[in-house]
Amino acid sequence: MTNRDYANRNPARKGKAKTTRRKQAPAPKGFPLVLLLVTLTLLGGFGYFLWSINNSADDTEQTEASKVEQTDKSVKSKPKKDPNALPPAxxxxxxxxxxxxxxxxxxxxxxxVKPTRPYQMQCGSFRKESQANEMKAVIAFQGLEAQVRKVKGTSGYWYKVVLGPYERKRAAEKHRHTLQRGGLNGCLIWFWEGS
Known part of the structure; x- marks a missing residue:
């Protein structure tokens, strides 16, 4: 049995000699003289630009000041105004x-104009009367009074939890917001169907 070298991932094959290639170091490069010249030229141009605009602000101030002096000489009766002064109100x-x-x-x-029909608010419709009475109790904890009505529908009897009648929709909205603050959402407002 041959000894295997598990640490070496690429073991030498039998019959072939293992050849190693040596990487040659790159030849040393000379100093980039062209790059140095371009950099110095750009720096010199930038310095000249800064020097040329340095005195331009003073020149414009002097020319404006000389224009102001000339107008002041022509109109001697005008006193100098404070540039920070506010205009009169x-x-x-x-x-x-x-x-x-x-x-x-x-x-x-x-x-x-009073509504012709009053409003009502329905907060739930259940198959079991016990569920409707539970919702009625939740509404009672909010300080409102609800009724449970038994209504025959096309699929059997339903127990509706309703509040009202309200003369104005605004009163029904006020009670609906009270119920929403208590965590009871989904109450709907519509015209009263007398029963």
């Missing part, structure tokens, strides 16, 4: 305050 000329002082405003309000 404008005079307010409002006349509506005096015009509306003793007048009354008349508004046409439409007559209140």
């Amino acid at each position: 404008p005079k307010e000329e409002w006349t509506y305050q005096h015009e509306l002082e003793n007048k009354k405003v008349e508004i046409d309000l439409p007559e209140e």
Whole structure:
């Protein structure tokens, strides 16, 4: 039996001599003279640009100052103004305050129209009366009174948990928001169907 070398992943095959290749080191490169010249040229150009714009701001200020001096000489009666001073406040000329002082405003309000049918709110519909009574108890804990109505549908009897009647939809919305704050969602508001 031959000894196997488990650490060597690529063992030498029988009959072939193991050859090793030596990697040659890259030849040393010379100093990049062209790169140095390009870099120095760019730095010199940038320095010249900065030097040229350095005095341009002073020149424009001097030319503007000389223009101002020339206008000041031509108009000697104008005193120099403070550049940080605010302009004078404008005079307010409002006349509506005096015009509306003793007048009354008349508004046409439409007559209140009461709904022809009151509203109701249904919070659940169950097959078992016990489930409907449980929801009625949850609603009672919120401070509202609900009724359980037995209604015959096409698929049998249903027990509906309803609140109302409400004269206005706003009152029904107020109670629905109270129930939502208590964690009871899904209550629907519609016109009352008297029974």
